[in-house]
Amino acid sequence: MSVIDQAAPQQYRHLRLNVLRYDPRHPAAKPHMQEYQIEEADSMTLFIALTEIREHQDSTLQFDFVCRAGICGSCAMMVNGRPRLACRTLTRDLPDEITLAPLPFFELIADLSVRTGKWMRGMSERLQTWLHAQEREVDICRIEERMDPDLAEQIYELDRCIECGCCIAACGTAQMRQDFVGAVGFAKIARFRLDPRDTRTDDDYYELIGDDTGVFGCMSLLACHDVCPKSLPLQTQIAFLRRKMAAQGL
Amino acid sequence: MKTFMTDVLVIGGGLAGLRMAIAARQRGHETVVLSLVPAKRSHSVAAQGGMQASLANVTKGIGDSEDVHFEDTVRGSDWGADQVVARMFVNTAPKAVRELAAWGMPWSRVRGGDHEVVINEQRVTLTERAEAHGLIAQRDFGGTKKWRTCYAADGTGHAMLYTTTNQAIRHGIEVHERAEAVALIHDGERCYGAVVRNLVTGELIAYLAKATAIATGGAGRLYHVTTNAVICDGSGHAIALETGVARLGNMEPVQFHPTGIFPAGILVTEGCRGDGGLLRDVNGDRFMPNYEPEKKELASRDVVSRRMEEHIRSGKGVHSRFGTHLWLDITLLGRRHIEHNLREVKEICQYFLGIDPAEKWIPVRPAQHYTMGGIRTDHTGQSPWLKGLFAAGEAACWDLHGFNRLGGNSVAETVVAGMIVGEFIADFCDKPENDAPFPLTLAREFVQREEAKLAAILDGNGHENPFQLCTEMQHIMTRHVGIFRNGDELLDGIAHLQRLLERSAKIGVSGKSRAANPELVATYRVRRMLKLALIIAQGAYLRTESRGAHFREDYPRRNDREWLKRTLAFWPDEAASMPSFEYEPLDVMKMELPPGWRGYGAKDYIDHPDTPCRQQEVDATRSRMEGQGRFAVQEALMPYTDKLPASLTGRNERLDEPLETSR
Numbered sequence: 001m002s003v004i005d006q007a008a009p010q011q012y013r014h015l016r017l018n019v020l021r022y023d024p025r026h027p028a029a030k031p032h033m034q035e036y037q038i039e040e041a042d043s044m045t046l047f048i049a050l051t052e053i054r055e056h057q058d059s060t061l062q063f064d065f066v067c068r069a070g071i072c073g074s075c076a077m078m079v080n081g082r083p084r085l086a087c088r089t090l091t092r093d094l095p096d097e098i099t100l101a102p103l104p105f106f107e108l109i110a111d112l113s114v115r116t117g118k119w120m121r122g123m124s125e126r127l128q129t130w131l132h133a134q135e136r137e138v139d140i141c142r143i144e145e146r147m148d149p150d151l152a153e154q155i156y157e158l159d160r161c162i163e164c165g166c167c168i169a170a171c172g173t174a175q176m177r178q179d180f181v182g183a184v185g186f187a188k189i190a191r192f193r194l195d196p197r198d199t200r201t202d203d204d205y206y207e208l209i210g211d212d213t214g215v216f217g218c219m220s221l222l223a224c225h226d227v228c229p230k231s232l233p234l235q236t237q238i239a240f241l242r243r244k245m246a247a248q249g250l
Numbered sequence: 251m252k253t254f255m256t257d258v259l260v261i262g263g264g265l266a267g268l269r270m271a272i273a274a275r276q277r278g279h280e281t282v283v284l285s286l287v288p289a290k291r292s293h294s295v296a297a298q299g300g301m302q303a304s305l306a307n308v309t310k311g312i313g314d315s316e317d318v319h320f321e322d323t324v325r326g327s328d329w330g331a332d333q334v335v336a337r338m339f340v341n342t343a344p345k346a347v348r349e350l351a352a353w354g355m356p357w358s359r360v361r362g363g364d365h366e367v368v369i370n371e372q373r374v375t376l377t378e379r380a381e382a383h384g385l386i387a388q389r390d391f392g393g394t395k396k397w398r399t400c401y402a403a404d405g406t407g408h409a410m411l412y413t414t415t416n417q418a419i420r421h422g423i424e425v426h427e428r429a430e431a432v433a434l435i436h437d438g439e440r441c442y443g444a445v446v447r448n449l450v451t452g453e454l455i456a457y458l459a460k461a462t463a464i465a466t467g468g469a470g471r472l473y474h475v476t477t478n479a480v481i482c483d484g485s486g487h488a489i490a491l492e493t494g495v496a497r498l499g500n501m502e503p504v505q506f507h508p509t510g511i512f513p514a515g516i517l518v519t520e521g522c523r524g525d526g527g528l529l530r531d532v533n534g535d536r537f538m539p540n541y542e543p544e545k546k547e548l549a550s551r552d553v554v555s556r557r558m559e560e561h562i563r564s565g566k567g568v569h570s571r572f573g574t575h576l577w578l579d580i581t582l583l584g585r586r587h588i589e590h591n592l593r594e595v596k597e598i599c600q601y602f603l604g605i606d607p608a609e610k611w612i613p614v615r616p617a618q619h620y621t622m623g624g625i626r627t628d629h630t631g632q633s634p635w636l637k638g639l640f641a642a643g644e645a646a647c648w649d650l651h652g653f654n655r656l657g658g659n660s661v662a663e664t665v666v667a668g669m670i671v672g673e674f675i676a677d678f679c680d681k682p683e684n685d686a687p688f689p690l691t692l693a694r695e696f697v698q699r700e701e702a703k704l705a706a707i708l709d710g711n712g713h714e715n716p717f718q719l720c721t722e723m724q725h726i727m728t729r730h731v732g733i734f735r736n737g738d739e740l741l742d743g744i745a746h747l748q749r750l751l752e753r754s755a756k757i758g759v760s761g762k763s764r765a766a767n768p769e770l771v772a773t774y775r776v777r778r779m780l781k782l783a784l785i786i787a788q789g790a791y792l793r794t795e796s797r798g799a800h801f802r803e804d805y806p807r808r809n810d811r812e813w814l815k816r817t818l819a820f821w822p823d824e825a826a827s828m829p830s831f832e833y834e835p836l837d838v839m840k841m842e843l844p845p846g847w848r849g850y851g852a853k854d855y856i857d858h859p860d861t862p863c864r865q866q867e868v869d870a871t872r873s874r875m876e877g878q879g880r881f882a883v884q885e886a887l888m889p890y891t892d893k894l895p896a897s898l899t900g901r902n903e904r905l906d907e908p909l910e911t912s913r
């Protein structure tokens with residue numbers, strides 16, 4: 001019934017992992033590629049492979065995994081040149097030779113470990129990614145305000161972002177300007193804009209993203225859309241926001 | 251020595267920690283949160299299925315109330331819960347859901363009119379009331395009489411954690427991430443903060459605070475197969491334990507979730523069964539109705555997990571290269587339902603198994619899931635043994651869950667406890683007598699002690715490998731201290747664990763860096779984990795009965811006469827190779843719901859001598875007060891509202907239970 005017991009006994013491949021290593025706190029050791037060899041196993045993910053390398057071959061190798069289930073957004077890295085969640089990347093979908101590098105753009109801690117969390121918090125502060133509901137004291141003993149079930153589902157769709165940073169790593173504009181809010185920022189704005197509980201207007205949103213660090217910096221090449229591991233509808237949302245903000249700027 | 255001072259130090263940036271921090275901050279206290287990882291990556295994010303609160307909006311929830319939620323919770327706990335805490339909890343849970351809604355949480359909503367669901371293999375049409383349209387929806391979960399679990403599709407924890415973190419950001423609460431509390435600073439009576447290791451630079455910093463709150467989540471990594479994140483190693487439990495005075499409560503019951511995907515242990519939500527999914531065996535047969543004719547797949551987790559293992563033992567498991575498993579079948583729910591309401595499940599199946607769950611069955615087997623035990627506190631969240639030390643969430647035992655927690659009660663507990671304990675922390679900080687001056691000398695001693703420990707690890711020239719020791723521990727726990735336990739196996743396991751603890755003194759690390767050094771971290775963590783493992787194993791050995799998730803094959807009956815009591819473990823002598831134990835009896839004569847049959851699982855138990863008497867009292871009160879309304883009866887049986895912070899005592903409105911308009 002399942003892939004596991006159907007799979008014929010296989011020949012296990014020999015994998016070569018080339019990892020870009022650098023620790024900025026020891027600048028004497030220049031950035032360099034280091035090769036590790038490992039035997040593949042069934043349903044091996046990059047999480048399993050890297051953990052095995054750290055436990056058996058090189059205990060100094062640095063990377064970040066938390067949930068190992070594709071839901072916390074900790075483990076994004078460049079896998080053969082493309083940003084991906086390493087924990088849910090099966091080695092069987094990759095060639096024998098795998099090149100791993102840290103996400104670009106974000107502050108490097110060491111090796112594959114980057115500070116996505118710090119950048120995301122900064123973005124949240126700047127775009128004020130919390131519900132703004134002025135003058136409204138909600139009595140939490142009372143029945144909640146109603147919301148259309150379809151609308152709730154649409155908001156949830158945009159809320160699924162896991163702040164992994166893949167969209168930023170793939171984005172041409174972000175590579176050129178450190179202050180660009182990126183697709184993740186647009187997704188947040190789109191989410192609160194859609195939410196009738198938020199009392200902000202397009203004027204307010206224009207203040208936040210109506211310039212080159214926001215929608216007008218975006219070149220709409222949509223690399224972000226292709227790499228988002230949660231398949232957020234970035235393409236339609238960015239196009240929509242651009243139209244709205246352009247109208248606002250008139 | 252680098253020091254950092256604040257009013258409130260919250261250790262843990264998951265739901266419980268953040269909600270406490272918000273409460274303390276709103277009351278005007280400076281609050282800082284520590285977390286191993288960015289707050290939004292805490293393991294609360296992984297909760298899929300939902301949060302229990304008796305809103306009674308959906309048709310199948312009509313008639314639900316705090317009373318029903320209370321009874322389900324106490325039965326689920328196998329009478330181990332503190333019933334006053336359970337009452338405080340059920341009254342606050344609806345408020346917590348509604349507060350989150352007001353903060354922007356995208357709860358799934360009721361759609362008025364007909365919809366089809368799958369119940370017990372049948373397609374059934376349910377009609378939702380027009381007046382409920384747009385209110386927060388509930389789904390079915392194991393061990394509950396009513397549909398009570400509120401959800402945001404199957405990303406409830408994610409949506410809750412993002413909503414709550416965003417509020418914390420709004421309030422300007424700092425989260426110091428990649429920071430690990432490695433010891434509490436205390437004088438044996440009062441806690442003053444923690445020694446914190448910066449995980450990037452390796453630096454140790456003394457954080458001093460009036461109140462210190464631990465919300466570090468579970469300890470699933472003690473087991474080989476777990477649904478928990480790799481950071482869930484119980485370090486918060488351990489630093490409390492290492493004070494020598496604080497007690498851990500009920501560590502021996504450990505929850506195994508019926509549906510971890512096999513073999514990785516990644517969870518697929520209980521919502522799969524709640525929405526109508528079935529468990530099947532090697533022949534494709536549905537087997538749960540034979541064991542549990544009433545609740546079937548939806549008995550409480552401890553019961554379903556045991557039945558599954560029992561069925562595997564009887565030879566009905568599916569054999570594969572990695573071992574034996576069973577099937578979870580959700581194909582009958584239909585693709586539309588799976589793609590809308592169970593999307594995370596679909597993704598997990600696709601990325602980790604390479605299957606489409608709308609077409610194929612999912613290989614599953616029970617996996618460690620939840621740590622019922624925790625830092626023992628009173629109903630305010632404070633440790634009775636160490637003033638100024640608070641705890642909440644999975645790391646705490648104020649004792650909502652007893653010996654088995656119900657699905658959906660845990661994320662509910664995190665925010666509810668956050669609201670309640672946060673208020674009590676603020677009260678604590680408001681009192682002038684708690685303004686004790688920060689003891690810098692003491693702090694320095696603690697920092698130096700931790701420095702010395704780390705130096706000893708780096709200078710040591712032992713030959714043991716910390717990763718190896720950890721793996722061995724995980725296997726012992728799974729094999730000897732798992733779903734089925736017995737005296738001989740436990741003794742064997744304990745002897746093994748003690749040997750591992752000895753060996754952990756002889757670890758040698760190859761990398762000598764003080765900064766980010768995974769081997770160094772693994773070394774100090776495995777030592778702590780071994781202590782917790784010993785507490786679980788020894789506690790399980792001493793408890794010669796079966797209750798909730800703690801199941802002894804050699805003592806299969808629940809024994810209220812001898813064991814209606816809470817286990818308290820502590821480690822007074824750092825050099826000892828064994829923890830100390832004491833027991834805290836539960837008072838039957840004060841219970842609103844005296845012990846009885848849970849409504850599922852074994853019917854056979856040994857009564858407490860007080861039970862018949864208390865049952866009579868309760869029955870008499872109920873009949874005497876007939877017609878006076880449920881609130882009056884409850885108040886007469888077991889008053890609790892005076893225990894809640896005043897802001898949380900109000901009644902909860904429902905469609906069928908309007909609040910009086912004059913307030």
Ligand SMILES: Cc1cc2nc3c(=O)[nH]c(=O)nc-3n(C[C@H](O)[C@H](O)[C@H](O)COP(=O)(O)OP(=O)(O)OC[C@H]3O[C@@H](n4cnc5c(N)ncnc54)[C@H](O)[C@@H]3O)c2cc1C
Pocket residue numbers: 261262263264265266267284285286287289292293294295296297298299300301302406407429430431432465466467468477478479481485486517519619620642643644645657658659660661662664
């Ligand atoms: C896969 C999965 C699905 C689940 N689904 C549900 C569900 O549907 N419904 C439900 O009710 N419950 C569910 N649960 C249980 C529930 O999610 C957890 O019990 C709950 O979220 C725990 O929250 P917490 O705030 O106590 O801890 P966590 O969210 O685990 O947070 C712990 C925090 O402590 C920090 N930390 C840990 N140690 C230290 C240290 N030494 N120093 C500093 N910081 C530290 C971590 O960085 C983290 O920020 C699920 C659990 C799992 C594993």
Ligand code: SF4
Pocket residue numbers: 160161162163164165166167168183184187227228229230231232
């Ligand atoms: S939008 Fe997608 S790619 Fe970008 S951070 Fe969110 S989940 Fe990651």
Ligand code: SF4
Pocket residue numbers: 167170171172173174182183217218219220221222223224225238
């Ligand atoms: S479409 Fe805009 S946000 Fe997306 S990658 Fe291109 S420039 Fe970046």
Ligand code: FES
Pocket residue numbers: 064065066067068069070071072073074075076085086087088
């Ligand atoms: S470790 Fe959480 S997404 Fe990969």
